[in-house]
Amino acid sequence: MINPVRVRFAPSPTGGLHLGGVRTVLFNYLFAKKHGGTFVLRIEDTDQTRFVEGAEAYIFDCLDWTGLTPDESPLRPGDYPPYRQSERKPMYRQYADQLIAQGNAYYAFDTSEELEAMRNNLKTPENPSPQYDHKTRKQMRNSLTLPEAEVEALINAGTPYVVRIKMPENETVHFHDLIRGDISHETNVVDDKVLLKSDGMPTYHLAVVVDDYLMNITHAFRGEEWLPSAPVHIMLYKYLGWEAEMPKWAHLPLILKPDGNGKLSKRDGDRLGFPVFAMDWADPKTGETTKGFKEIGFLPEAFINMLAMLGWSSGTEQEIFSLEQLEQLFSIERVNKGGAKFDYEKAKWFNQQHIQRADNSRLAILVKPFMEAAGIAIDDLSKLDQVIGMVKERCHLLGDFVQQAGFFFKAPEILDIDAIKGKWNEDKTKVMTEWVASLDNIAWEHDVLEQSLTDIAAAHNVKKGEVMMPLRVMLVGGKFGPGVFDIALFIGKEAIQARVKSSLAALA
């Protein structure tokens, strides 16, 4: 292999890490692993007005949780530092200068008011959003329209300016997308994007090209929303003389909201009751916390698996994969073109499937905090371990264990008494009272417990079946859970007696 694969994920640290972001990380990571390459994390913090305290650390936390650890990052620099664009600021200017010298870019002095005025004046029903492009740049205040001496004077006087790319006229830009095939754009409809902002920072357009080139990135994967600006990036590679080193592109499909249409947003999650961020995100400005997949009870491997299947498939019937398997099987060509609606029900199914495959002892550690948050103390992890083995098949989220296993450790607070009340009678009260008393001197075995109940019921002309469900409700609180006698065995004589006694009182 001539060029070792190098891919990058380049988030801007402005808030919670979205599902779609994690999927982009995942596809980058899998591609790197598949090809024995390097996965780079680069922080895109060129917009200083959007800086959010803690957002970068949060991204690292999310990557740690998912296990999608970058090989190179601001925390683990490789051979191409720095890994934050704000720290790379001095590197961009020379390329902007080069483009200006070549006539491929120009200075623009228009103030935001002037830009707004231009857009307002040129706005028509047919063209609601006029661009700063080959047609309009001739009417603006830039180094294309102003005399050279004036441009120089303005710059010397410290007048704020930006550098814009000068898009050529009447050209067609072609490129090959690994997922979508050949794509072309007419340069006439692409605007003269700002390359260098007035604060000296590059925009995404300049930064992504310069950084990818300087960092030897071989494959650039990003969301579909970048497709319209791809021609700008392609032109930049050409103008800078880097065409041979241009990474191969792949524009990933979007993750859509489950109902209606459009990109999935945090709002949709709030509205429909599911997380959108990988982990809890506490916004330092509003103080508000948004739930994450981790905290709602997802296993990281399930989260990853679910995301992989949202837009990619192996071509086989298999749907449950470990990260290691995905690393072997992934191919960017098998990623779908169309956007995928997010389905929370299926996401939970993936989690349920991975819960079944997970070690009980590991689950016990993860479930404990959920129990404790619900006021159920766990002082013996091995007991929780044992219980998890009994109930895991009915849990979709780690939090489900509270409902499904809490009663093993603590008497249920609410009893579904209505489920048994209607058909309750004195005889049954006698059966339960006698059985509970008999517990003091019988062998503590499943079958013995069951036989004892059968016999006592028979003595009062009650069928065992009539008393099984009531016993379950008394012990667990409702019509669910593993075998009643398995539960009875586990919680012990005193707990049984106490729960039956208080239930009988509620029935009376």
Place this chain on the structure above:
RNA sequence: GCCGCGUUGGUCAAGGGGUUAAGACGCCUCCCUUUCACGGAGGAAUCACGGGUUCGAUUCCCGUACGUGGUACCA
């Protein structure tokens, strides 16, 4: 508006000139289980539309519709 991209059941999807158009989630029925769940057996449900090309199009081409993204000194 303009430009780009997309479109296989409700959802995720396989397939890709001739197939009974896989599979999964969800839904429904039944079996298992003195509960629930798991598991098992079934069921309803799909190639956006119109033109070509072709002996034959879900598949290839062209339109249309619809959706979506972009149209910032945000990424």
